[in-house]
């Protein structure tokens with residue numbers, strides 16, 4: 001994994017934008033896997049500011065809460081509309097998020113996997129890092145060959161996301177998420193982590209052994225992963241200064 005330590009969250013967001021914008025300029029019909037949560041907010045702001053055209057780009061979000069419709073303000077559809085869709089020239093027919101209101105969720109998961117395959121697979125997936133090491137909503141213990149499916153959120157995840165809902169009780173208990181196996185099939189992976197609260201998880205992901213109790217350690221098995229950290233997130237690494245490579 002290549003690790004880059006940036007001065008702060010703004011610099012991290014600009015660097016992530018540079019990676020995505022370069023790909024889209026080179027490959028206008030790129031297929032992107034996209035994250036939600038607190039970490040990528042700056043990334044979307046910079047992506048919009050970059051002025052790059054998304055006219056032919058295909059997007060697949062990592063996950064969606066079960067039971068939240070598109071109009072719910074905390075649905076990931078609403079998040080994407082707020083931070084990206086409303087501000088760039090993406091074709092709505094090429095943007096995808098699992099349907100959290102699907103009645104037949106097994107069919108919905110199969111449909112999602114099939115759409116990714118039909119688009120030619122993910123060129124680049126951008127990931128945030130959960131406090132417990134999750135990627136997408138693949139919580140500790142998730143098998144690395146897992147596919148898109150319905151999952152129960154870890155208590156720690158509901159606590160971490162309570163800030164968006166007002167209380168942990170209001171955070172949906174379940175989600176549909178791409179699997180770790182789905183994510184690992186992407187040709188390139190960009191993992192973002194910022195802030196001191198992620199530092200110990202970052203250390204386990206980069207310097208610990210591969211371990212299903214820390215889902216992001218699965219990324220150690222992928223041949224093209226770039227990890228972007230701000231200084232506080234990198235503070236507990238052995239090589240925490242400047243640009244480092246593992």
Ligand code: PGA
Pocket residue numbers: 036037038039040127128129130131134135136
């Ligand atoms: P956060 O979440 O960016 O809101 O900290 C990251 C994640 O859970 O993937």
